[in-house]
Amino acid sequence: MMTVKGRPILTAAETKAAEQALFAQGVSVFALMTRAGRAAADILWDRYGPRPTLVLCGPGNNGGDGYVIAARLRARGVTVRVAASGEPNTDAARAARELWGGDVEPLDRAAPADIVVDALFGTGLSRPLDAEIAGPAERLLAAARYRVAIDLPSGIATDDGAVLTSLPAVDCTVALGALKRAHRLLPAVARCGAVVVADIGLHDLPRGVIEIARPAIATPGFEANKYTRGKVLVVAGAMPGATMLSALAAQRAGAGYVELVGSEGSGVPHALVRRAWDEAALADKRVGAIVIGPGLGADEAARARLDAALATDRPLVLDADALSLLAKQGLDRLPDRIAPMVLTPHMGEYARLFPDVEGSALDKAREGARRSGAILLLKGACTVIAHPDGRAMIDPPAPAWLASAGTGDVLAGVLGTMLAQQDDPFAAAAAAVWLHAAAARRAGPLLIADDLVSHLSAAVESCL
Numbered sequence: 001m002m003t004v005k006g007r008p009i010l011t012a013a014e015t016k017a018a019e020q021a022l023f024a025q026g027v028s029v030f031a032l033m034t035r036a037g038r039a040a041a042d043i044l045w046d047r048y049g050p051r052p053t054l055v056l057c058g059p060g061n062n063g064g065d066g067y068v069i070a071a072r073l074r075a076r077g078v079t080v081r082v083a084a085s086g087e088p089n090t091d092a093a094r095a096a097r098e099l100w101g102g103d104v105e106p107l108d109r110a111a112p113a114d115i116v117v118d119a120l121f122g123t124g125l126s127r128p129l130d131a132e133i134a135g136p137a138e139r140l141l142a143a144a145r146y147r148v149a150i151d152l153p154s155g156i157a158t159d160d161g162a163v164l165t166s167l168p169a170v171d172c173t174v175a176l177g178a179l180k181r182a183h184r185l186l187p188a189v190a191r192c193g194a195v196v197v198a199d200i201g202l203h204d205l206p207r208g209v210i211e212i213a214r215p216a217i218a219t220p221g222f223e224a225n226k227y228t229r230g231k232v233l234v235v236a237g238a239m240p241g242a243t244m245l246s247a248l249a250a251q252r253a254g255a256g257y258v259e260l261v262g263s264e265g266s267g268v269p270h271a272l273v274r275r276a277w278d279e280a281a282l283a284d285k286r287v288g289a290i291v292i293g294p295g296l297g298a299d300e301a302a303r304a305r306l307d308a309a310l311a312t313d314r315p316l317v318l319d320a321d322a323l324s325l326l327a328k329q330g331l332d333r334l335p336d337r338i339a340p341m342v343l344t345p346h347m348g349e350y351a352r353l354f355p356d357v358e359g360s361a362l363d364k365a366r367e368g369a370r371r372s373g374a375i376l377l378l379k380g381a382c383t384v385i386a387h388p389d390g391r392a393m394i395d396p397p398a399p400a401w402l403a404s405a406g407t408g409d410v411l412a413g414v415l416g417t418m419l420a421q422q423d424d425p426f427a428a429a430a431a432a433v434w435l436h437a438a439a440a441r442r443a444g445p446l447l448i449a450d451d452l453v454s455h456l457s458a459a460v461e462s463c464l
Contacts, residue, residue: 007210008178009178009180010179010205011181012159014205015202018178018204030091032200035200037067039176039199040065044174052080054081054083054140055080056083056084056107057082057119060088062151063093064096064097065122069117071100081110082104083110084104084105113140114146116147117149117150118137118147118149129167133154137154146171147170149173149193151175151180152175159182161181169191171193172195172196173193177202184211186382211393211394212393212433215431215434215463220256225256231257231259231287232257232288233284233289234246234292234416237301238302239297242295242320243263243294245406245409245450246319246409247260249417250417251271253460255416255420259272261282277305282308289416290314291317291412310333313339314339315341315342324349324352334373335372341374343372344377345368345379346408350378353368361378361382362384369387370390381397382394382396382397385429395433395434396437398437399441401443407436407440407452410449411432414435438462439452439453440452442458
């Protein structure tokens with residue numbers, strides 16, 4: 001059985017609670033600030049070396065981190081300058097400024113540097129930056145060769161990833177202690193660059209939302225057969241190309257038996273079983289998962305096939321046209337199914353299914369899962385998977401080249417295999433998303449959906 005692994009992704013309140021737990025154990029605010037600043041400075045040194053650096057410090061504890069960073073880099077021999085938006089307003093930040101002990105330039109008069117470190121405002125920001133801060137910050141960041149943010153780029157809302165003030169995107173964000181929601185949610189994720197987590201000693205972190213990680217996939221044992229490796233049934237329809245992509249992806253993801261129902265004839269690969277439409281095939285107890293939706297169509301035949309699939313007690317992947325039909329017919333039937341279901345909408349399909357739901361992708365995925373009683377896999381640049389019980393996972397940014405016709409059909413097929421092989425649909429969805437993105441990275445720029453299929457075997461092999 002696959003276990004769901006991944007780094008926790010915290011809210012501002014969860015981060016504060018984790019820090020308070022350290023303070024309760026006797027760690028002072030300044031000690032934690034020193035730990036965070038030194039860890040961030042070491043990451044900067046490792047990534048960029050001894051380049052001239054300007055650290056922008058705000059008045060709060062994020063600015064205090066900046067003073068510690070400046071002192072640490074100076075001790076390593078780096079030419080460092082500090083510019084501040086104002087006087088420190090916490091005891092710990094004032095102590096950090098004393099630790100720095102050097103000159104502090106006014107933010108609006110500072111000259112650019114090779115590296116600019118944004119330590120103005122981090123976790124917890126709830127309003128746009130004042131113009132007298134945003135203007136100089138934009139100028140200095142735009143002129144830098146490398147831009148680094150501490151914890152979060154300034155102007156970003158922690159919990160929903162909203163951009164409150166638009167500043168130039170950074171090349172790297174040093175997340176202090178743990179990932180935050182904004183590191184993995186649009187639109188903020190596009191401003192964060194590469195996100196590196198600095199260990200500052202936070203522990204026992206909540207895992208209600210985690211980052212999708214590389215899955216562990218078991219190699220078939222000597223006693224395995226084609227059915228124990230997973231039988232996936234793919235329902236064909238009006239567009240045979242989309243259905244074929246799903247079926248081939250299910251094969252290359254490791255299913256022992258893939259059957260394409262509703263598509264007669266023969267062809268390559270010969271290992272793919274093709275048969276005429278037969279409702280009885282869907283009820284076969286050896287079927288580990290049914291994939292329906294890719295290429296299904298929207299006519300009466302498509303509706304009848306969807307009804308037949310929903311009437312089974314087999315795990316279901318509901319994608320593409322199946323979701324469009326459900327949006328028209330209503331989701332009332334779904335919570336009554338006992339067998340696992342995974343719904344895989346993109347944002348447009350989601351809006352048709354749940355037109356009244358607003359918020360971030362995470363908010364939408366969770367509410368959709370709650371209403372449908374299914375695992376909801378909300379596809380996008382940062383895919384979100386939600387369980388009806390409220391747990392959720394977010395994928396790191398996937399290659400933009402996946403914005404191509406047919407790639408969702410491939411994901412549906414991979415998901416069918418993972419669902420057929422695993423008894424935890426939440427973990428199966430995470431594994432499918434990870435493998436899909438890994439195949440895309442291997443396929444490289446200008447990929448088409450067919451390329452993903454050919455790279456799935458290597459993606460799976462990397463998880464064995």
